[in-house]
Amino acid sequence: xxxxxxxxxxxxxxxxxxxxxxxxxxxxxxxxxxxxxxxxxxxxxxxxxxxxxxxxxxxxxxxxxxxxxxxxxxxxxxxxxxxxxxxxxxxxxxxx
Numbered sequence: 001x002x003x004x005x006x007x008x009x010x011x012x013x014x015x016x017x018x019x020x021x022x023x024x025x026x027x028x029x030x031x032x033x034x035x036x037x038x039x040x041x042x043x044x045x046x047x048x049x050x051x052x053x054x055x056x057x058x059x060x061x062x063x064x065x066x067x068x069x070x071x072x073x074x075x076x077x078x079x080x081x082x083x084x085x086x087x088x089x090x091x092x093x094x095x096x
Contacts, residue, residue: 034094041090045083052079 056063056075063072 038090038094041086041093043090045086045090048086049079049083052083 053076056072056079060072063075
């Protein structure tokens with residue numbers, strides 16, 4: 001339990017309110033921790049996009065010659081999706 005005292009039996013008969021539990025469990029993140037965490041995710045997003053697209057262009061001839069049903073467009077969308085997900089996590093980390 002989050003409290004240091006032992007609860008009474010009659011208080012255990014009813015469930016605790018969710019809002020009260022969330023307030024007790026709220027993280028005590030400092031501003032530098034949020035900035036470093038959010039910056040790490042944003043940096044990963046940029047790195048993932050730039051390196052993924054460059055590797056995709058380097059392998060373009062092999063991908064087109066392979067005849068795979070996953071062509072350049074779907075692979076590029078996958079890289080973009082992963083990068084957008086990481087960027088969203090970075091922004092969420094900075095805000096929350």
